[in-house]
Amino acid sequence: MLIFVIKRIAVSIPVLIAITALLFIMLNVIPGDPIALMMKEHASAEVIDRVRAQMHLDDPLLTRYFRFLVAALQGDLGVSIKLNRDVTTLILNAFPNTLFLTVSAAIVSWVIGIPVGVLSAVRRGSILDHFFMGFSLLGVSMPIFWSALLMQYVFALKLKWLPVSGFYGFQYVIMPALVLGWSSAGVIARLTRSSLLEVMRHDYIRTARAKGLREILVIRRHALKNAFIPVVTIMAIQVATLLSGAVITEAIFGIPGVGRISVNAIQARDMPLLQGSVLFATALVILGNLVADILYAVLDPRIRHQMKGGSK
Amino acid sequence: MTQFAETTEDFAEATESDSFLRDTVRVFCRNRMAVIGLVLVGVLVFVAIFIPLLSPHDPYRVAMDEQFLPPSTSYWLGTDNFGRDLLTRMLYGARISLIVGIVPSFISLIIGAVMGIVSGYFGGRIEFIIMRLADTMLAFPSLLLAMVVMYTLGANLFNIFIALSLVGWAGVALVVRSQTLVVKEKEFIEAARANGTSKATIMIRHIFPNVIPTLIVLFSLSIPEAIMWESSLSFLGVGVQPPEASWGLLVAKGKEYLFSAPLVAILPGVAILITVLAFNFVGDGLRDALDPYMKD
Numbered sequence: 001m002l003i004f005v006i007k008r009i010a011v012s013i014p015v016l017i018a019i020t021a022l023l024f025i026m027l028n029v030i031p032g033d034p035i036a037l038m039m040k041e042h043a044s045a046e047v048i049d050r051v052r053a054q055m056h057l058d059d060p061l062l063t064r065y066f067r068f069l070v071a072a073l074q075g076d077l078g079v080s081i082k083l084n085r086d087v088t089t090l091i092l093n094a095f096p097n098t099l100f101l102t103v104s105a106a107i108v109s110w111v112i113g114i115p116v117g118v119l120s121a122v123r124r125g126s127i128l129d130h131f132f133m134g135f136s137l138l139g140v141s142m143p144i145f146w147s148a149l150l151m152q153y154v155f156a157l158k159l160k161w162l163p164v165s166g167f168y169g170f171q172y173v174i175m176p177a178l179v180l181g182w183s184s185a186g187v188i189a190r191l192t193r194s195s196l197l198e199v200m201r202h203d204y205i206r207t208a209r210a211k212g213l214r215e216i217l218v219i220r221r222h223a224l225k226n227a228f229i230p231v232v233t234i235m236a237i238q239v240a241t242l243l244s245g246a247v248i249t250e251a252i253f254g255i256p257g258v259g260r261i262s263v264n265a266i267q268a269r270d271m272p273l274l275q276g277s278v279l280f281a282t283a284l285v286i287l288g289n290l291v292a293d294i295l296y297a298v299l300d301p302r303i304r305h306q307m308k309g310g311s312k
Numbered sequence: 313m314t315q316f317a318e319t320t321e322d323f324a325e326a327t328e329s330d331s332f333l334r335d336t337v338r339v340f341c342r343n344r345m346a347v348i349g350l351v352l353v354g355v356l357v358f359v360a361i362f363i364p365l366l367s368p369h370d371p372y373r374v375a376m377d378e379q380f381l382p383p384s385t386s387y388w389l390g391t392d393n394f395g396r397d398l399l400t401r402m403l404y405g406a407r408i409s410l411i412v413g414i415v416p417s418f419i420s421l422i423i424g425a426v427m428g429i430v431s432g433y434f435g436g437r438i439e440f441i442i443m444r445l446a447d448t449m450l451a452f453p454s455l456l457l458a459m460v461v462m463y464t465l466g467a468n469l470f471n472i473f474i475a476l477s478l479v480g481w482a483g484v485a486l487v488v489r490s491q492t493l494v495v496k497e498k499e500f501i502e503a504a505r506a507n508g509t510s511k512a513t514i515m516i517r518h519i520f521p522n523v524i525p526t527l528i529v530l531f532s533l534s535i536p537e538a539i540m541w542e543s544s545l546s547f548l549g550v551g552v553q554p555p556e557a558s559w560g561l562l563v564a565k566g567k568e569y570l571f572s573a574p575l576v577a578i579l580p581g582v583a584i585l586i587t588v589l590a591f592n593f594v595g596d597g598l599r600d601a602l603d604p605y606m607k608d
Contacts, residue, residue, distance in 0.1 A: 144544070145560070157570065247459075247548070274460065
């Protein structure tokens with residue numbers, strides 16, 4: 001097991017390095033002078049030259065990349081041009097808000113998605129199944145920014161039950177978490193349903209039924225256990241979709257998280273801040289995928305045994 | 313000998329693809345939601361093409377004295393903050409959404425198919441490099457990757473094509489590669505190889521036709537996704553720029569008047585929802601019709 005984990009970590013390191021390279025290239029080949037673009041007419045030529053020199057923007061691209069990589073490995077993501085503050089600090093200060101939002105959203109998506117998926121599979125073809133599947137398709141097809149606005153309109157402006165936006169306490173997270181969670185609940189429901197239906201076709205389910213076990217026990221003891229393996233792994237992969245969604249949710253609800261930092265960074269053309277926040281988010285996704293693979297191996301005895309055989 | 317093999321092969325292929333097509337259409341038409349989706353898509357395409365002839369209003373004409381008019385016979389859905397007809401602007405938005413749905417999906421499909429077939433067929437180092445590249449692209453949260461591309465290239469429609477193609481190809485490549493791995497082991501590939509057929513010909517003539525059904529499904533399901541990404545980018549201000557009428561942009565501008573004129577923000581969202589649902593219905597129907605495992 002340990003060997004598998006180490007191997008798996010070893011595979012993600014080159015991906016992470018490739019990401020830094022790709023991101024660096026994408027952000028540093030901008031036609032025109034980024035500093036002049038950002039400062040526009042507010043700065044004289046000398047000031048622009050000084051900032052360029054400070055940021056080593058006149059060095060060759062490769063030198064700058066290696067400097068960036070070495071610094072990033074030490075946790076230094078540079079200094080924000082606009083805010084003149086350490087990017088790492090800015091991100092680490094914002095991250096707890098994003099974490100709180102995404103974890104609440106993930107919980108919302110599981111609480112809605114898993115029961116809906118299980119019920120649909122158990123009652124396959126029934127009106128309930130059609131209703132639930134239509135419902136989850138609706139969740140997948142609604143743009144997050146639009147469902148967020150609808151909620152703001154109904155619950156904040158009309159009913160005045162919840163605050164429109166901001167981040168000053170628990171009630172401020174309810175709407176964002178529901179909006180973000182609802183968008184992934186559909187995916188979870190559909191996956192739970194198809195995974196359970198797949199498992200129900202296996203021989204051991206027929207055996208369990210043949211020995212006279214009640215249907216509810218067949219599902220609970222035999223089917224769900226196996227059906228959840230892909231569902232649990234999708235939960236870890238959810239990190240990517242939740243982070244993309246958090247960018248929009250944070251922007252609409254005014255939550256000072258990593259997503260909003262990246263949107264602000266684009267608007268202010270603050271390259272180091274954008275670079276840092278995207279790199280941070282991507283590292284989280286890689287971590288999520290790593291956890292997913294390890295969970296998959298831990299949960300699925302077939303893979304566990306294969307690995308034991310392989311590592312001998 | 314070759315002459316003979318070719319003719320029988322062609323004959324078998326013709327009848328087989330005939331019945332395959334008929335089966336596909338039959339299964340697709342049995343799915344009521346898929347047919348509804350297809351009709352909706354058809355209507356949308358028709359309206360998007362002929363909107364300049366259908367609407368008496370100019371989508372860009374500013375008339376400040378006609379701000380936020382309620383729905384009426386001349387303005388079916390009312391007017392926006394610049395006194396422009398909302399319905400007309402939404403239907404011009406349909407043009408952008410359809411183009412953005414189709415063009416980048418098609419580009420990422422082609423790139424993904426080539427990368428997938430090449431890496432699956434050759435294996436080894438080529439496969440390793442392409443797959444690591446795909447992994448790298450997939451590790452980026454899609455919206456952030458698209459935002460970075462828009463930041464670098466500038467916010468306009470053409471660059472949205474580039475951003476979304478860059479986001480989309482990796483997923484296609486993974487699916488196509490795994491299909492290629494299965495197809496590659498089939499006897500007819502071995503036969504072709506034994507015949508001395510070149511690698512390029514095997515990939516184009518023998519493997520590619522076998523992944524087409526998968527590609528069609530992937531294409532139809534990536535259209536709604538692309539429409540969603542474009543509207544999100546435009547909503548955040550890094551996509552289509554005013555005065556163009558993208559749905560995401562319409563929602564973003566309308567949200568400033570959410571309290572006084574909620575329809576201006578809410579209706580373009582309904583358009584996105586209906587369009588995305590329609591394409592998803594079609595995609596689901598196609599998957600059921602083309603996926604041999606789901607077929608009865």
